Amino acid sequence: MITLQGTIEEIIYKNESNGYTVAILETEDDVVTIVGYMPVINLGETIMVQGNWVYHSNYGQQFKVDTYQAVVPASLNGIEKYLSSGLIPGIGPKIAKKIVEKFGLDSIDILQYNPDRLLEIDGIGKKKAQKIAEAFAEQREIRDIMIFLQEYGISPTYGVRIYKKYGNETISKIRENPYRLSEDIFGIGFKMADKIARNMGVDLRSDYRIFAGIKFTLMEFSSEGHTYVPKRELVDKAQSLLEVERELVEDGITALALKQEIQLENVDNEIRVYYMPFYYAEANVSKKIIELALTELKELDINVEEEINKLERESSIKFAKNQKEAIRQAVFNGVLVITGGPGTGKTTTINSIIKLFENQGLSVVLAAPTGRAAKRMSEATLREAKTIHRLLEYSFVDDETGMAFARDEGTPIDSDVVIIDEVSMVDILLMNNLLKAIMPGTRLILVGDVDQLPSVGPGNVLRDIIDSKVVKVVKLNEIFRQAQESMIIVNAHRINKGEMPFLNVKDKDFFFINKDSNKEVVDTIIELCKERLPKFYGYDPVKDIQVLTPMKKGDTGVNVLNERLQDVLNPKHKLKNEKQVGESIFRVGDKVMQIKNNYRMKWEIVKDDGINEEGEGVFNGDFGYVYDIDEEENEMTVLFDDNKKVVYSFSQLDELKLAYAITIHKSQGSEFPVVVMPICWGPPMLLTRNLLYTAITRAKELVVLVGNKKFLYMMINNNRITKRYSGLNKRLHKVLEFIKGE
Numbered sequence: 001m002i003t004l005q006g007t008i009e010e011i012i013y014k015n016e017s018n019g020y021t022v023a024i025l026e027t028e029d030d031v032v033t034i035v036g037y038m039p040v041i042n043l044g045e046t047i048m049v050q051g052n053w054v055y056h057s058n059y060g061q062q063f064k065v066d067t068y069q070a071v072v073p074a075s076l077n078g079i080e081k082y083l084s085s086g087l088i089p090g091i092g093p094k095i096a097k098k099i100v101e102k103f104g105l106d107s108i109d110i111l112q113y114n115p116d117r118l119l120e121i122d123g124i125g126k127k128k129a130q131k132i133a134e135a136f137a138e139q140r141e142i143r144d145i146m147i148f149l150q151e152y153g154i155s156p157t158y159g160v161r162i163y164k165k166y167g168n169e170t171i172s173k174i175r176e177n178p179y180r181l182s183e184d185i186f187g188i189g190f191k192m193a194d195k196i197a198r199n200m201g202v203d204l205r206s207d208y209r210i211f212a213g214i215k216f217t218l219m220e221f222s223s224e225g226h227t228y229v230p231k232r233e234l235v236d237k238a239q240s241l242l243e244v245e246r247e248l249v250e251d252g253i254t255a256l257a258l259k260q261e262i263q264l265e266n267v268d269n270e271i272r273v274y275y276m277p278f279y280y281a282e283a284n285v286s287k288k289i290i291e292l293a294l295t296e297l298k299e300l301d302i303n304v305e306e307e308i309n310k311l312e313r314e315s316s317i318k319f320a321k322n323q324k325e326a327i328r329q330a331v332f333n334g335v336l337v338i339t340g341g342p343g344t345g346k347t348t349t350i351n352s353i354i355k356l357f358e359n360q361g362l363s364v365v366l367a368a369p370t371g372r373a374a375k376r377m378s379e380a381t382l383r384e385a386k387t388i389h390r391l392l393e394y395s396f397v398d399d400e401t402g403m404a405f406a407r408d409e410g411t412p413i414d415s416d417v418v419i420i421d422e423v424s425m426v427d428i429l430l431m432n433n434l435l436k437a438i439m440p441g442t443r444l445i446l447v448g449d450v451d452q453l454p455s456v457g458p459g460n461v462l463r464d465i466i467d468s469k470v471v472k473v474v475k476l477n478e479i480f481r482q483a484q485e486s487m488i489i490v491n492a493h494r495i496n497k498g499e500m501p502f503l504n505v506k507d508k509d510f511f512f513i514n515k516d517s518n519k520e521v522v523d524t525i526i527e528l529c530k531e532r533l534p535k536f537y538g539y540d541p542v543k544d545i546q547v548l549t550p551m552k553k554g555d556t557g558v559n560v561l562n563e564r565l566q567d568v569l570n571p572k573h574k575l576k577n578e579k580q581v582g583e584s585i586f587r588v589g590d591k592v593m594q595i596k597n598n599y600r601m602k603w604e605i606v607k608d609d610g611i612n613e614e615g616e617g618v619f620n621g622d623f624g625y626v627y628d629i630d631e632e633e634n635e636m637t638v639l640f641d642d643n644k645k646v647v648y649s650f651s652q653l654d655e656l657k658l659a660y661a662i663t664i665h666k667s668q669g670s671e672f673p674v675v676v677m678p679i680c681w682g683p684p685m686l687l688t689r690n691l692l693y694t695a696i697t698r699a700k701e702l703v704v705l706v707g708n709k710k711f712l713y714m715m716i717n718n719n720r721i722t723k724r725y726s727g728l729n730k731r732l733h734k735v736l737e738f739i740k741g742e
């Protein structure tokens, strides 16, 4: 084994996910290429490497690194390069130069032991000095942890996430039970945790392993939307994952049930296995729905039919029979479901219900599951509508508890009527949290289109409640004349009934462009967004047009479409900063979407009058534009709706994705002026009628489908509504029977 020491002059290649690096090392008397797994080396850093010389047929002589250690950089040049590499947020090339000019070879020591002295540098104030000191300390800690993780084959991308979760307890926590990684870290599944554990010598048949494998399998079922899984299926799947005897899995399930981490339930001679939170949620939702439905309401001293006539006169419309029925039932029921497709008058009905109650002096609150849906509800009713999370005052409590809902049984929502829109998107956990905060005697009105895709999270809440028939349901089914003008609405209803849509009717809003190959489809979509739609209809290609696709991967998936659309709609430009994250590039001006809820992310609205507004929370599905990329500070600023400015550190950029194209699943609850969608081959599990229905009902003004009609027909005929294991319907009946004493 040979040892070399030198400074990293250049990083030629680095695979972010596994740490494989090719770099140029300048030693005292030579310049050499080094290759190997070195996840935590940085430009300008001085390192000592151990390994051997190898000969590569294309690249010649190289030094293959087996192990390496960092050495505190010894030269002024080395220190400056190291500090300016972007490793420490707050220090960019300019500040690095100043630090080295001031402190010379002591620079690193000053950062480590005496960061107060940074104040001596022009341009560094107290706040900035503190930020740099913290970042430097964290960087040191991360380095030790990364090296530990690297020994067990964990890539740097995950290393950072693990560190964020466990902090300086990382090493001890993983040593104690490596399987916790699969529960705690987004992106680490059982298989990866298992590999690490096996590397550490954990036994194949250990309890930790069996429990983790069972819980992981159960979570996989829930990520497909199931609230429970039949025990047989769970054992089959967990056994093939764990590769141990069946009895061990069965025993593991019993042990977990005794520890109350899972719940077993015998229904019609089938044992159902629930992950605990879903069990509690399902049980509470059923109890609460029945309780709300049966609680006697404070009677309103009105003649409902007269009120309805009055509302008709005031809004100069004649309600359809079912609209009247919905208004009537809203008065008499603790729980009412109003369902219907697009253009069937849901919004008009809600507006009338709100007016009726408000006229009687009752308070009404409005909410919807996503920020965008809440915004639309607010625009349609001219009243404040919140996200359900906001309504329940979801917020940070303390480090131990994390985020929690402040509104619950103890501090319920203070309102006589609660109306929730887009309920098809609400999963069992959120429904449970919502119902906890609703007092018996409050009227709850759930509005939604049951034919949309079900919630992303587990459960089939709206459908189960409707199918159970235990509460009043009014289905709106008349498409009003005004709505009939729109082919989007007419076709949405046709598709929902399994009929072919009317395509390319002159002067209408629903078009199909025939293209056979995937390449032609993508080329046409690009051309539509860039040229045709802006030119002929005046649409803004980025703001107004949304490309929706069923798929993430493949020729017509979001990744490819985004790359192509970014290329033409926001091309590379020397004045536009860029930042590469994984496979994609963010560029100033790009359209992006937040892909997970981050309740603690700070935003600021900068107003003309100089009084700025501040708040917290950026949510899954929020759209924004890249406003600034600052290499010096390692930060990217995004401008969201209402001019909310949010600053992301580079390490948070995995919360954002390019959004010229998004998946149909991610589009739920949003609306766009124009929807463009590829119609191509894909797995039948995915290409379903309600996926197509959801996509086209997102468009307000224009739909353009591009592809092969064969696949359009295939989607319309594919009425497979993927079965979800959910016990809510049955449970609602059980609770009702119990209360009635049957």
Ligand SMILES: Nc1ncnc2c1ncn2[C@@H]1O[C@H](COP(=O)(O)OP(=O)(O)OP(=O)(O)O)[C@@H](O)[C@H]1O
Binding pocket: 317, 318, 319, 320, 323, 340, 341, 342, 343, 344, 345, 346, 347, 348, 349, 480, 481, 482, 483
């Ligand atoms: N009773 C009625 N008579 C005539 N027109 C009506 C009536 N009710 C609603 N409309 C009109 O029908 C159209 C669709 O109604 P509305 O927006 O309430 O439906 P919606 O179900 O909320 O639709 P979407 O889900 O697409 O938002 C609107 O233009 C509305 O003014």
